[in-house]
Amino acid sequence: MSAALVLLWCVAALLAIGFLAIALIRLSATTRVVYMASFVVCATAFTVALTHLIGKATSASTLVLPLGLPWLGANFRLDMLSALFLVVVNLGGAAASLYGLGYGRHETAPARVLPFFPAFLAAMNLVVLADDAYTFLLSWEFMSLSSWALVMSHHREQDNTRAGYIYLVMASFGTLALLLAFGLLASPSGDYGFAMIRAGTPAPWISGLVLGLILLGAGSKAGLVPLHVWLPLAHPAAPSHVSALMSGVMTKVAVYGFIRIVFDLLGPPAWWWSTVVLTLGGATAVLGVLYALMQHDLKRLLAYHTVENIGIIFIGLGLALAFEANGLAAAAALALTAALFHVFNHALFKSLLFFGAGAVLTATGERDMERLGGLIHRMPLTAFAFLAGSVAISALPPLNGFVSEWLTFQAILISPELPQWGLRLLVPAVGAMLALSAALAAACFVKAFGITFLGRCRSPAAERAQEVDRFSLATMFAFVALCLLAGIFPGFIIDAMAPVTQALVGARMPAQAAVPWLSIVPIAEARSSYNGLLVFLFIVSSATFAAVAIHRLASRKVRRAPAWDCGFPDPNPATQYTAGSFAQPIRRVFGPQVFLAREQVSMPPPGDTRPARLRVQLRDLVWDTLYAPIEGFIGLAADWLNVLQFLTIRRYLTLVFVALVALLLVLALWR
């Protein structure tokens, strides 16, 4: 049985689980059965895809089913790129299912989650497997709709319906853009199979147009600024393990769509494409993290970080385009590997962080950081896992986030070899933005972890928190281990990605298995190398040494004392540093330009005992300048066209008649 066939059986099994969930929804055991079965199927698919990737199968595994368009059928193909993304999708899917075994028990409306969860997993697998435009778009839309149903599962909560509505509008808009793109790609022969599209070379203006449409279509799903507006609304609205899937995995499927079309189907790139992708990527990275810093809702903060990380991935992809267009294949392979590595890493640590946020939500019922705090004493294991995820996403060695961002920087450092002056100036600027976003991300996670887990409890709910169930903990610790392993043995992952870059840009990074002491060398030993294991051992040994030295030489006692309180011992936890106060310095720096921030202090007159109040107003520039005018225009047009609802029958007939005559006239004059 070919690998593609096994994977399709997995998809069929997932769909069957969805139907089973509908049938058995009244039984209390259904939650466990559904998540267990999804876990088994995803683990199987993960193994198959990984075997295909590691085994370096020489030929792609294809399959045609007699579904869909009659003359085309439904084509599926498993090549290196789809194998890599299937690994990511099914790893995230298996983890979310395992986490759901514990988390799903607290679900208030399981009938709204259980049927759609396996369907969503099946849809993501199908998108990655699709080998013709029809199947791709159908699966893409299926993915959008099933995730929309999951977003709407708690539809009675405030703002969730609005989130679902905006998500639905943006998803349909994205699919429309992709539909037009495929229409342009398939125009000469009218064949929608990827094999035929790959064989043709479209005219330059057509490929430029297609690139723009793909950026709209895949970019809106991935969360590129300014198409990101739905993402921070929709991702947190779903149940936490689904948020992890949407943020960690579905955005990656969108990245897959971009890579598949731009690198694989569209033919050789022009150098100016990379300027668009790089600019968008840089802006997305910086704006995403700035928005994240302003958030006090834990899950929304994580969702904005997804926007930032998508920016980092697109910076890598833009660099790969620039190098490929100029024939620097080795450099293109480096940049593409960095982007793909970050895809994998982000799927790991963003899922981990959402699992942690879900654990906090289960334990306290709170997402607002201002009402959390002190959880490290009550949930020590969750706190450790969340800390590990924060370190990874802040790109600190020795965890995995550092490796991929370091590789991206290595690719940026090759940019002087590019012949175009525009790119030579742009790439360092984008590099500066990447560095800025990395630093701000670290600040943001100091805030997220510090306010949520450290200090004293800010609400009774946080005081009553208890450690979560063992399934959730097992999932989180499995991902912590994966983050660490990917961080200290990155060479294996880079080597696993080599066939993907070989197929897409015609080159691969140097084989890392041959490098001694598990170092990684992106270009040459003389330029740069990194050894995660060494860093890890150094950190562990120096920390151990310092701890031992302090305890041996200074004092053996563990002393608990009140934290320094500026001399005002106040029992009220509201006097602690808050999330808002943590973000204030950065808000002061970037606020006036990026958020049009306005701070207002209202002082009561002397003698009045009311407290003084500080009001901060932030505005979303993207929403104000881009979406609000569109919304206003659509509203106006709708009002204007509303008259058409109330015409007489004869006037409707006249409209039809005039339209018909006008079309005939156009035909008569145009021919």
Added chain:
Amino acid sequence: MEHLAFDVAHMLAGGMVLVSFMLLYQDRMYGLLNVFALHALVLSLSVAWEALVQGAPHLYITAAIALIVKAIIIPLALRRIVQRLNIHRTVETVVGIGPTMLAGIGLVALSMALMLQVTAEADALARQDIAFALSVILLGLLMMVSRRNAVGQVVGLMSIENGLILAAAGAKGMPLVVEISVAFSVLVAFMVIGIFLFRIRERFDTVDLHALDSFRGDRQ
């Protein structure tokens, strides 16, 4: 023989356009119904001629349906409705007869210019037939638009349908012509019966379409 076949077909199809023009300037209810019966009669002749020329016996069925249903039964039924409901004997038009006729001439010119251009490869008989058929359809639409009266609009719709059947019969080897004509006849019969059963006059006291508009529930 070849020449004669073409000329007769041409004459009959042209005759339909002529009768369509006659429909346009009728301002009496009975006159309108009589001219419509004539329209259907010419259609049935035309289809019968096509059947003879093309050697397609199934088209005789279409011709018979056109003759029996549309030239005899429906005009008689409409006449009964008009008598029973005691409708005004005049047909109110929206635009004057003169401008309507001018617009009709323009429409015929448009359909000729367009169809002769578009169907350059088809054989001459089909080309002429389709061009005439489009003219009949457009004139029927014009009639529906320019009448305020429900009976006038039904007649307009039926003349559109006659045009469609003319086109279908003229295109050689077009499948399902008979079925289409049967389906259309049933549709039109239902509409006529519908008007009769609804007894618009009893409910609304008029057959004028303006009266219907005021009963629409969705107006706010």
